[in-house]
Amino acid sequence: MRDVAVVSYAQSPAQRDAGGTTDVEMLVPVIDRALADAQLTRKEIDFICSGSCDYLAGGAFSFVMAVDALGATPSAQESHVEMDAAWALYEAWLKFQCGEIDVALIYGFGKSAPGDLPDVLSLQLDPYYTQPLWPDSISLAAIQAQMALAKGCFTERDMAEVVAASRRNAIHNPAAQLKGEFDVSDLLKEETFVSPLRKHDCCPITDGCSVLILASAEKARALCERPVWLRGINHRMESHFLGTRDLTTSTSTMKAAETLKLDGDKLDVAELYAPFSHQQLILQQSLKLTDNTRVNPSGGALAGHVLMAAGLDRFGAAAREIWSGRADRALAHATSGPCLQQNMLAILEGA
Amino acid sequence: MKLPEPREAVDRPIYLRYRYRASEQANRFLHAIKKGKILGVRSVGTGKVLVPPPGVCAESGTLTPQDLIELPDRGTVLSFTIVHLPIPNSRLKPPFVVANILLDGADQAFSHIISEAELKRVVIGTRVRAHWKPEAEWDYGLENIEYFVLTDEPAVDIEQHRALRLEEAARHA
Numbered sequence: 001m002r003d004v005a006v007v008s009y010a011q012s013p014a015q016r017d018a019g020g021t022t023d024v025e026m027l028v029p030v031i032d033r034a035l036a037d038a039q040l041t042r043k044e045i046d047f048i049c050s051g052s053c054d055y056l057a058g059g060a061f062s063f064v065m066a067v068d069a070l071g072a073t074p075s076a077q078e079s080h081v082e083m084d085a086a087w088a089l090y091e092a093w094l095k096f097q098c099g100e101i102d103v104a105l106i107y108g109f110g111k112s113a114p115g116d117l118p119d120v121l122s123l124q125l126d127p128y129y130t131q132p133l134w135p136d137s138i139s140l141a142a143i144q145a146q147m148a149l150a151k152g153c154f155t156e157r158d159m160a161e162v163v164a165a166s167r168r169n170a171i172h173n174p175a176a177q178l179k180g181e182f183d184v185s186d187l188l189k190e191e192t193f194v195s196p197l198r199k200h201d202c203c204p205i206t207d208g209c210s211v212l213i214l215a216s217a218e219k220a221r222a223l224c225e226r227p228v229w230l231r232g233i234n235h236r237m238e239s240h241f242l243g244t245r246d247l248t249t250s251t252s253t254m255k256a257a258e259t260l261k262l263d264g265d266k267l268d269v270a271e272l273y274a275p276f277s278h279q280q281l282i283l284q285q286s287l288k289l290t291d292n293t294r295v296n297p298s299g300g301a302l303a304g305h306v307l308m309a310a311g312l313d314r315f316g317a318a319a320r321e322i323w324s325g326r327a328d329r330a331l332a333h334a335t336s337g338p339c340l341q342q343n344m345l346a347i348l349e350g351a
Numbered sequence: 352m353k354l355p356e357p358r359e360a361v362d363r364p365i366y367l368r369y370r371y372r373a374s375e376q377a378n379r380f381l382h383a384i385k386k387g388k389i390l391g392v393r394s395v396g397t398g399k400v401l402v403p404p405p406g407v408c409a410e411s412g413t414l415t416p417q418d419l420i421e422l423p424d425r426g427t428v429l430s431f432t433i434v435h436l437p438i439p440n441s442r443l444k445p446p447f448v449v450a451n452i453l454l455d456g457a458d459q460a461f462s463h464i465i466s467e468a469e470l471k472r473v474v475i476g477t478r479v480r481a482h483w484k485p486e487a488e489w490d491y492g493l494e495n496i497e498y499f500v501l502t503d504e505p506a507v508d509i510e511q512h513r514a515l516r517l518e519e520a521a522r523h524a
Binding site for chain 2: 019020021022024025028029031042055057058059067068069070071072073113114115116119120123127131132
């Protein structure tokens with residue numbers, strides 16, 4: 001395996017609505033910042049890979065136009081996934097393993113404000129039996145939460161504690177959308193939104209983008225004082241058909257952890273991509289995390305959720321913990337699909 | 352067991368509503384063209400004048416400035432093709448010409464239609480000017496120009512023109 005490291009990461013502020021600012025206009029300053037931190041120019045990037053979904057803003061070909069932000073003329077080596085940019089990072093990692101590249105720029109972006117996101121997301125369901133019923137993403141997550149609560153996996157108070165911790169951690173994250181001190185008892189007094197979920201159990205709708213730069217070992221040491229090494233990466237998926245899955249646990253996460261020989265007890269930090277509070281609890285249980293691990297010091301997706309970049313943000317947030325010296329070993333997790341259908345795990349280390 | 356008669360189709364309608372907003376540059380361009388003016392923008396990365404004005408210069412990956420440049424409605428044919436199919440709802444009868452037109456003072460061509468009875472008169476380098484729809488019909492779009500027509504000017508040497516444009520862009524980069 002070729003050693004690959006995260007050498008730079010930048011994100012836009014998480015905004016509820018970016019207005020008329022286009023994806024490509026949002027990306028330019030963030031790309032500029034990520035490149036400047038690694039003292040790179042656009043021409044020194046071997047491979048560009050992005051994650052986005054044109055259904056979010058309803059603009060066809062927005063992923064093609066986004067390449068304009070890279071000044072990709074006369075040509076560039078580029079690819080795109082219709083998934084969270086964490087999967088774009090995975091594609092780039094494979095290209096490193098093929099020995100084809102030394103520097104890759106990965107970006108994810110999303111403008112969810114122009115559409116009705118929970119309904120848009122029902123289009124990712126099977127088009128024959130499930131999608132025609134238009135189950136929105138919040139209702140499906142609520143069904144999952146209901147099952148896990150009934151089974152006794154956790155309580156509504158545990159869910160509220162996840163929310164309070166997310167917003168408290170986000171106080172230190174300048175890019176976060178929702179932050180502050182919240183009392184768990186007060187959160188529990190709020191009415192249910194889609195039972196058993198309260199509004200605060202659901203991630204916000206966010207416009208924004210993120211950029212992360214990967215480099216091979218030789219390059220990484222020159223570009224970054226403390227490269228964050230990608231020690232293992234694995235992703236697994238479960239059936240698209242919700243009725244065949246046990247929604248109260250995350251078997252794909254467990255399988256990925258097993259493949260990576262992950263010891264949940266030996267992580268300083270875990271950045272988990274949980275769009276709903278109960279999903280963070282399901283992930284923590286599936287990963288067997290203990291009190292030794294700080295979960296989502298960035299605030300996580302509940303504090304700001306740029307769909308298609310939120311998974312890449314977990315890599316970025318975990319890397320920041322290592323760059324700052326607050327952590328030596330971190331887990332980055334990304335998810336995609338309804339009710340944690342697909343899950344990716346990566347181990348990041350400072351040395 | 353006998354299977355039911357196969358159906359040729361079932362309805363699975365999908366409706367999604369979007370609150371689309373034009374970008375700042377598109378907004379400026381569309382408001383100007385409503386008044387019969389064409390706006391472009393000079394890239395700070397390359398010095399080239401781009402029309403319609405994008406928010407980002409694709410060649411350099413830089414944001415374009417807010418100050419736009421008004422361009423004349425005259426230009427030069429960079430390339431063309433003769434179309435023998437009618438355009439729905441168009442007053443133009445085939446055959447007509449679709450051309451890549453480079454407006455004077457611009458470095459990026461756009462496609463539009465040329466109306467000309469003598470098709471053989473259109474060559475690469477032919478000078479053209481806009482034929483606008485009646486002002487009462489102007490809306491927020493490039494279709495306010497109904498088509499381009501040939502001017503009396505002689506055709507220009509495209510390679511020479513391109514070289515001059517690149518020199519000018521370099522002065523502004």
